[in-house]
Amino acid sequence: GAGVSQTPSNKVTEKGKYVELRCDPISGHTALYWYRQSLGQGPEFLIYFQGTGAADDSGLPNDRFFAVRPEGSVSTLKIQRTERGDSAVYLCASSLTSGGRSNEQFFGPGTRLTVL
Amino acid sequence: GIQVEQSPPDLILQEGANSTLRCNFSDSVNNLQWFHQNPWGQLINLFYIPSGTKQNGRLSATTVATERYSLLYISSSQTTDSGVYFCAVDGGATNKLIFGTGTLLAVQP
Numbered sequence: 252g253a254g255v256s257q258t259p260s261n262k263v264t265e266k267g268k269y270v271e272l273r274c275d276p277i278s279g280h281t282a283l284y285w286y287r288q289s290l291g292q293g294p295e296f297l298i299y300f301q302g303t304g305a306a307d308d309s310g311l312p313n314d315r316f317f318a319v320r321p322e323g324s325v326s327t328l329k330i331q332r333t334e335r336g337d338s339a340v341y342l343c344a345s346s347l348t349s350g351g352r353s354n355e356q357f358f359g360p361g362t363r364l365t366v367l
Numbered sequence: 368g369i370q371v372e373q374s375p376p377d378l379i380l381q382e383g384a385n386s387t388l389r390c391n392f393s394d395s396v397n398n399l400q401w402f403h404q405n406p407w408g409q410l411i412n413l414f415y416i417p418s419g420t421k422q423n424g425r426l427s428a429t430t431v432a433t434e435r436y437s438l439l440y441i442s443s444s445q446t447t448d449s450g451v452y453f454c455a456v457d458g459g460a461t462n463k464l465i466f467g468t469g470t471l472l473a474v475q476p
Binding site for chain 1: 397398400402407408409410412415453455457461462463464465466467468469
């Protein structure tokens, strides 16, 4: 079946602008995660959804970042007043649920965000 | 929070050689995954292995949970094995993965 998909694959924006990044998880996966990867580093956790609710948003760096998953499937990561330091690859992952082997996470190809 | 360390940070191999990558973690974990990040940035699942030993073709992995480490073995390496290998763990009450700093592998023909 189809894997996790993310759009757009690349996004270039100007400092101060608003951006939305979309994630479409694997069909049937109830858990969805957002991570951010800076050059030369491993991915860092941002937020985790179980169904429609954000079960853990402890990784969001500040209140400019927000994410939603209104119907428990597709998720949108929203960044307001973008800064140059927000430039990174934003990765989305999904898992069947949140316990045991069903917690194995599968990643999308990422959205490369560049803030000029 | 839980710490994840990987070694070596860089590795250069000749095609056909074998290698062992190590992941140490600082606390008990519920989930441990090994990933290969290819040159295009895609994270590819290699193993879900919170404990025990698994093999998939030329790759195998062992996690000794009581001693808080995991090993990834690559045998008969190929140029397509090049990329970054990440270990990631999920410990405690949350499901977020904590990634190590990765091992950058280059396999030369």
